[in-house]
Amino acid sequence: MKFSTKEDIEAPIDAVFAMLCDFEGFERSAMRRGAEVQRVDTLRKPSVGMMWDAAFALRGKQRQVRIEMIKFDHPSEMELLSTSTGLSGTMRLELMALARNRTRVLVDFGLVPHNLSARLLVQSLKLAKSSLTKRYKLRVAEYAKSLEDRYTSGTAPQKP
Numbered sequence: 768m769k770f771s772t773k774e775d776i777e778a779p780i781d782a783v784f785a786m787l788c789d790f791e792g793f794e795r796s797a798m799r800r801g802a803e804v805q806r807v808d809t810l811r812k813p814s815v816g817m818m819w820d821a822a823f824a825l826r827g828k829q830r831q832v833r834i835e836m837i838k839f840d841h842p843s844e845m846e847l848l849s850t851s852t853g854l855s856g857t858m859r860l861e862l863m864a865l866a867r868n869r870t871r872v873l874v875d876f877g878l879v880p881h882n883l884s885a886r887l888l889v890q891s892l893k894l895a896k897s898s899l900t901k902r903y904k905l906r907v908a909e910y911a912k913s914l915e916d917r918y919t920s921g922t923a924p925q926k927p
Contacts, residue, residue: 768893769875769876770877772873774872774908778868779867779868794806801823802821805821814839815839816836817835833850834847845860853880857875860872861875874907876903
């Protein structure tokens with residue numbers, strides 16, 4: 768099951784990529800929402816091999832996920848692989864400079880089930896795909912707008 772969308776951001780590609788590399792900010796955001804997140808690699812700067820273990824409650828069950836950076840091509844692309852019991856997912860972010868101060872971000876997210884219970888979960892998601900796609904596109908658009916606001920306010924990180 769795949770979701771895909773694109774958004775244009777009024778900011779240079781390097782600034783957008785730097786904001787997308789604010790992994791500590793993502794960790795704090797997940798923890799504020801009740802997840803437990805722990806970085807498990809020893810890398811000093813963003814690159815392939817970065818890993819996190821996360822635990823959170825979803826549909827009444829505690830879930831464990833390992834997230835790994837499998838592609839990191841500054842400033843144009845990064846890909847994350849998440850694996851849990853029976854299910855894996857990939858999130859790919861691709862950036863294209865449209866102009867000096869305008870960047871297009873393509874966000875692809877895919878889920879692949881590996882056992883029967885995960886297949887049932889993905890099948891139920893497929894039944895609601897149109898509403899989930901709308902929510903996905905709305906969330907990506909909101910996040911893109913927040914990146915644009917961070918850039919214009921000067922609160923964006925400068926380098927990944």
